[in-house]
Amino acid sequence: MKVNDIIKNLEILGTRGDLNRFVSDIQYDSRKIEKDQAFIAIKGYQTDGHRFVSQAYENGARVFFSEEKIDLPEATVVYLKDNRKALPIISRTFFHQPDKKLKIIGITGTNGKTTTAYLTYSILQKAHWKPGLFTTVKYFDGKAWHNSERTTPESLDLFRIFYRMTQAGLKSMVMEVSSHALSLSRVEGVHFLAGVFTNLGRDHLDFHQTQENYFLAKRRLFEGMNESQRAVLNEDDPYSERIKHSSEAEIYTYSLKNPAASVSYVQHQVQKEGLQVKLKIPSGEITIKTKFLGTFNIYNIMAATATGVGLGIPDNFMVEGIESLMRVPGRCEHYPTPDGYSVYIDYAHTPDALQNILHAVWETRPQSLIVVFGAGGDRDRGKRPVMGKAAEDYGDKIILTNDNPRSEDPMAILNDILAGISDKSRVLVIPDRREAIHTGLKMARNKDSVVVAGKGHENYQEIKGIKYPFDDREVLKEFFERRQWIFPAEN
Template identity: 40%
Template sequence: MQGIEYQWVQGPDQDIQGISYDSRRTGKDFLFVCIPGFKTDGHQYVEQAVANGATMILAQHRVELPETVTILITGNTRQALAVAAANFYGHPSRKIHTVGITGTNGKTTTSHIIQAILEKWGKKTGIMGTLYARIDDKIKDYGRTTPEAPDIQAFLADVAKYNGDYMVMEVSSHALDLHRVDEIHFTSAVFTNLTQDHLDYHQSMEAYRACKVKLFEQLNLTGGTGILNRDDPAYPFFRDACPAAVISYGLHEDADVQALDVQTTVEGTHFNVVYQDLQFPIQTPLIGLFSVYNALAAIAFALQEGIEPPLIQRALQEMKGVPGRFEQVDCGQDFTVVVDYAHTPDGLKNILKTGRDLTENRLITVFGCGGDRDRSKRPRMGEIAARYSDFSIVTSDNPRTEAPDKIIDDIVPGLEKVPGSRYTVVLDRREAIHMAITMARPGDLIIIAGKGHESYQLINEQIIPFDDRKVAAECLKGLKQE
């Protein structure tokens, strides 16, 4: 319990064999930490935790348990959980190079590019983020971008155990606000961009930005390097939070690492990198201007690590893409179908602007907005879809406990703001995708936005299997048979 301020209420000193914040995942001789959550409170489950083997409880207020159970009281159990987990696993992030990536969009792709470069450099690299946590062939799915502190520390310990050199992890604003990454020794931190998202949680862009900045404030404790998007309006806030070691990237000449002569097609992207006295070309299958920024972030990281340009070039040229990020569904049709995770106003704008540049024919967009999330972005996304698409199909996208038609009612005013907007509403997402595919003509581009790699729909409290890529492929195969 080193580093935690607490009051000892009762019970003997205990040797702890594990740490849990979920009573269902508690075992013999575990420390159970009571976390006040958004829907439930861990203090309500102390008896179940003890029944499952917990011998020590860390709580924010008194709980009634047998005297044989050790009870400690602390002011903030979330902070204490991060410290206890790091202590229990031996602070594994200090044994490897840990890279944190934060920002509204681009975290997943940037982390995968960095991993590809590091592995091309011969460094064993773990990765944790929206898709999964993976080291070698060992894959875990925690169900969120950045899991709770014990899960992170356990995985970091696995990376160290398997002789990993680096850990690359996406760091969400929720994780920073809820102390999940407090005890991680980041050697580098990357900022991708800052645009509207999660305002249902943070309430304001200023609060959202302040959470993101926390990652770079941690670098002051570790002496790590900040890698920052120079072109983003929030750059000064992140720069001010960083220690002296900062490297910036962007398309403008005041960036340390700059991209020039950008050319992007449906086949991939080419640009030239300028850094100090270096200049070298990059050719990658990744598509779109947003991919250039993601690649630049990874290149800036690689250059400050001392990785030579030829190796960086090979890694980017051989990139196979990231699941659900501008992923094409090709069944031999004479039009293009793309599935993308874009689910924020800026993400949707980026993907549709790219689509607009890639086709001289029609751009058909299938999209929706998630339920129980920031309502203010819904009309903005409707307006963006109408502005860049020739035809929009508004549909369901993880409505959760909200009525899908009520979510769409919030989107439609944005569509109506654009003169001449052409759209329809199809509540069933499968039918919406089928409609887009059946109406496509040769040379058209269909973008199915919002879910990307996800293999489910969240409807009420149910998780229903649904994969945009599989549904699109089924529709395309059915079209060929007609």
């Protein structure tokens, strides 16, 4: 595509050089630049892309989008006021507006986004909507599954993935939408057929500063929606009422408490292998059997069901879609052991999420509940003692260990958690996460449960700026293999 065509929807401050120059691709990472590709300099929180203009030039870039003056031989420069805000417009134009060819469902909230996304994706599969998927864990572009680097990618990467999905013949797409993405214009211009709100708890206050700012970021997904779009809201969360008043979308609700909601809870049974849930929907009642546990997963199931209702998907496809999903990576993953105790691996890294998974496992009535967890460094410190209190409320034995300490002193993080625990006699502090997990497993006896929380699907541990290979599931697998137990295969 020529530069002239790329900038046709932009408000530009000025240009320099040949605007008929051909651009084969666009990059914001100078290290990825190849000949005939354009470089857009993005000002981030840790570094400024303008510092790498020379490197991009050396790697072959001759077209630049910049907020600062560039004086390089034979360079074509488009000057913009705010490159970050322009990036989604540039990306959408360059990839031929691929979002218009997809029915996109965006899911936002503090907890439950990933599971709700997988459930909704599974429903759309059964309904033959040919869906793609993008979550914190993985994404599917129609040809292959890939590991995700973040919950919602930069707009350039996102539109590139949309384009690949359309090229692969996909017709719909389910994606998580983070508060960071909404604040940083990553999904600006994306047309969502439906937006889903799961809940709002405490998270990311290191970035948003206040809970109100955090909510306002989430609400942006629904602002500007019209009557042709759907807003699917958790009626039991008080923030949903404020979303209703800010959107012109057609509203669908789900509730554990209000029988008048679009999808409402009737009853459930906790069974050995999961839950049996009965829900009321506009066409009547449906019964769903699932491998998932906990009230929080009933909410996730209701969110996906309400989305299906809003999209007009037949009841049987909704039931089949939910029941066919056996596991979500790093989300309440259950591993029974030959010794009669159970192990659960979960991504819970907020107070609400930790309380949810612990309550769910507690409902299975274990003889003793052992909790292994920590908290991330360089993140909201205020949530650490609250997480400690949640662990004490449910755990008979608590092992505090490293999560991703990042640049912080690991012991300082653990002491912050410890401050929220009154009965410290129930606590072991073992900074080495592998040793901590093994200790918890060795402590377990028949009919006990061990919850390993905080990292879930992650396959690394970040310490002092370095990401070391580490996977809670691999540590569990090691433990199984040492005992010559068969490790359950992934579904």
